[in-house]
Amino acid sequence: GESVGLHLPTLSVQEGDNSIINCAYSNSASDYFIWYKQESGKGPQFIIDIRSNMDKRQGQRVTVLLNKTVKHLSLQIAATQPGDSAVYFCAENISRGTSYGKLTFGQGTILTVHP
Amino acid sequence: EAGVTQSPTHLIKTRGQQVTLRCSPISGHTSVYWYQQALGLGLQFLLWYDEGEERNRGNFPPRFSGRQFPNYSSELNVNALELEDSALYLCASSLPLRQGKRTQYFGPGTRLLVL
Numbered sequence: 001g002e003s004v005g006l007h008l009p010t011l012s013v014q015e016g017d018n019s020i021i022n023c024a025y026s027n028s029a030s031d032y033f034i035w036y037k038q039e040s041g042k043g044p045q046f047i048i049d050i051r052s053n054m055d056k057r058q059g060q061r062v063t064v065l066l067n068k069t070v071k072h073l074s075l076q077i078a079a080t081q082p083g084d085s086a087v088y089f090c091a092e093n094i095s096r097g098t099s100y101g102k103l104t105f106g107q108g109t110i111l112t113v114h115p
Numbered sequence: 116e117a118g119v120t121q122s123p124t125h126l127i128k129t130r131g132q133q134v135t136l137r138c139s140p141i142s143g144h145t146s147v148y149w150y151q152q153a154l155g156l157g158l159q160f161l162l163w164y165d166e167g168e169e170r171n172r173g174n175f176p177p178r179f180s181g182r183q184f185p186n187y188s189s190e191l192n193v194n195a196l197e198l199e200d201s202a203l204y205l206c207a208s209s210l211p212l213r214q215g216k217r218t219q220y221f222g223p224g225t226r227l228l229v230l
Contacts, residue, residue, distance in 0.1 A: 032217050043119075043205050043221035044158070089158070093217055101148065101163040101171045101212060103219060108157060 008087065010110045019077040019113075023090035023106045027099075028071060030092035034103065035064060035075045039086045047075070047088075077111075085113045117142065119222030121206050127228045128196050136191040136225045140208030146170075147189040148209070148219055149181060153202040161204075164189055165212065193227075201229045 013019050025033065031052040036044035050057045050064045050073075057064050063076040073090050087110050091103040120139045128134050140147050149161040160173040164183035178194040187208075193200055203224040210216035 034218065036221070043223045046218060046220055049218055091158075095217070098171070101146070101165070102160040102173065103148075103150075103158075103207075104160070105158040 008108050008110050010112065012112045012114065013080050015080065015082060015113055015115050017080055019075075019080045019084070019111060021075045021077075021088050021109045021111065023073040023075075023109075025071050025073055025090065025092045025106070026104065027092060027094060028068075029094050029097075030104075031095055032093040033064070033066060033073055034091045034093070035062075035073075036089045036091065037084075037086045038089060038108070044089060080111075080113050082113045082115055085111055087111075119206055119208050119220055121204075121222040121225050123225060124223070125226045125228075127230065129230050130196055130198060132196050132229075133192065133194045134196060134227060136193075136204050136206075136227075138189045138191070138206030138208075138222060140187050140189070140206075141220055143210065144208035144220075145187050145211045146209045147183055147187065148207040149189070149191045150205045150207065151175075151202045152205060152224070153199070158205065162191065196229045198229050201227060203227075 034049040035047040038044045048059045048064050055066050061078045065074045087108045089108045090106045122137045146165040148163050150158045152158045162181050163171040167183050181191040183189045205224045207219035207221045209219045
């Protein structure tokens with residue numbers, strides 16, 4: 001489905017803590033997922049992606065977990081820093097049909113990191 | 116390596132006018148995508164161009180159109196502007212989908228205000 005909603009979930013953490021941002025995706029046929037970070041006044045920045053044939057993928061300080069059974073995606077950020085403060089979006093993609101090429105975005109989560 | 120570039124950065128128009136936004140993809144990327152991010156809403160898929168052809172279109176009226184040039188740059192045109200067209204317009208690019216590459220990289224966006 002399309003992303004809707006005016007009130008974004010928020011997450012506040014202390015610098016150095018680990019952060020977990022959750023996302024429920026809409027389409028069980030989705031087979032590719034991406035996490036983006038968007039800072040104020042900027043375009044979304046690619047963080048990490050995962051295909052549906054995987055349930056975990058790690059990057060630098062970030063880990064994405066995929067649970068296809070419950071259509072849930074999470075982004076874990078280790079040792080969160082003030083520079084991680086931003087809005088985080090998950091996006092899903094289907095490799096066929098009328099949604100081909102289109103990313104469907106979640107509503108976003110505002111992460112605030114306190115020094 | 117230069118990222119996705121968009122111009123102009125900001126634009127103010129009045130209702131009924133027409134606007135053209137421009138996007139240059141990352142070198143080597145043949146697919147260009149357009150998204151609308153209205154205030155308080157998530158990113159909504161508008162259009163996808165690949166190798167000069169429109170491949171997919173989101174749920175937007177026909178007054179939203181575009182094209183892709185032989186050098187893979189793209190334009191988004193919006194005719195008969197309405198107040199609700201005020202938004203951040205984001206362009207993204209990717210390697211050819213036929214290569215199985217689906218990661219979309221975003222530009223900084225064009226902020227359009229319709230008065």
